[in-house]
Amino acid sequence: MMPIRYLTIHCAATIEGRDHKAAEVTRWDVARFGQPSYHWVVELDGSAVRTLADATRGAHVGGHNTGNIGICYVGGLGRDAKPKDTRTALQRKSLRELVESYRRKYPGLIVRGHRDWSPDLDRDGKIEPHEWVKACPCFDVATEL
Ligand SMILES: [Zn+2]
Numbered sequence: 001m002m003p004i005r006y007l008t009i010h011c012a013a014t015i016e017g018r019d020h021k022a023a024e025v026t027r028w029d030v031a032r033f034g035q036p037s038y039h040w041v042v043e044l045d046g047s048a049v050r051t052l053a054d055a056t057r058g059a060h061v062g063g064h065n066t067g068n069i070g071i072c073y074v075g076g077l078g079r080d081a082k083p084k085d086t087r088t089a090l091q092r093k094s095l096r097e098l099v100e101s102y103r104r105k106y107p108g109l110i111v112r113g114h115r116d117w118s119p120d121l122d123r124d125g126k127i128e129p130h131e132w133v134k135a136c137p138c139f140d141v142a143t144e145l
Pocket residue numbers: 009010011060114136137
């Protein structure tokens with residue numbers, strides 16, 4: 001997993017306002033991919049829950065999981081189930097703090113949204129509905145984080 005060079009932001013592709021917890025998101029990932037996908041899951045109330053050790057390879061960007069920390073916020077779909085930036089104020093704050101702590105720890109860290117990795121998205125078996133791949137995390141990481 002080392003050295004850590006990248007950090008990638010994701011959304012859980014869950015409906016706006018539904019208070020799914022990190023443990024539930026992790027259960028879905030284990031069922032689909034055989035392991036937790038992300039290193040952190042940020043819940044609606046801003047709680048950042050550690051779901052994988054940094055030294056453990058995640059399963060969140062097809063073909064690009066080595067040295068790549070994955071952070072997922074709960075949400076990412078509007079009530080119409082279309083991609084939407086549903087981050088709560090507390091999630092925004094928490095994401096910013098997490099990213100800053102990794103930037104301090106790993107100078108030169110490259111921070112991206114999942115969609116910024118296109119088109120190499122499903123090479124190692126993580127197949128997501130195409131619309132999510134193109135949208136995830138539903139905001140522009142380069143300008144916001
Ligand atoms: Zn994603």
